Amino acid sequence: MRFILAGLVAIFLVAATPSVVLAGVEARIDISSQTMKVYVNGVARHSWRISSGRGRYRTPTGSWRPTFLSRHHRSRRYNNAPMPFSVFFYRGYAIHGTDQVSRLGRPASHGCVRLHPRNASVFFRLVKRFGRRNTRIVIRH
DSSP states (O other), X not given: OHHHHHHHHHHHHXXXXXXXXXXXXXXXXXXXXTEEEEEETTEEEEEEEOBOBXXXXXXXXXXXXXXXXXXXXXXXXXXXXEEEEEEEEETTEEEEEOSXXXXXXXXXXXXXXXXXHHHHHHHHHHHHHHOGGGEEEEEEO
């Protein structure tokens, strides 16, 4: 009888404890280390070098859900620059691929988060698969 009661208490405690593992995708961007870690269903899957904003072009910090995706985007503001696999998250800011891969690992952008095109493609596909509602982008210093 004691074992049954202990088992029921254990089941109740597990059911009453809020889950800390969220289903979906989370991109954790660390501006100070110029890295982006991607978690899928709470499990670390990728760690990539990035380029964030340089000088007066700061990358915003905070937490967002993507607003829209654009596979072949070009910047209207910066000379039609290619922004492949863009995942926009705040105003005109996006996580996207770059052809300036030699600059990854240090600030180099006008505020967006740049990735190697292969990594941008992986992230873009994850966001499409899990959906914007199930994706979180967190940027910290």
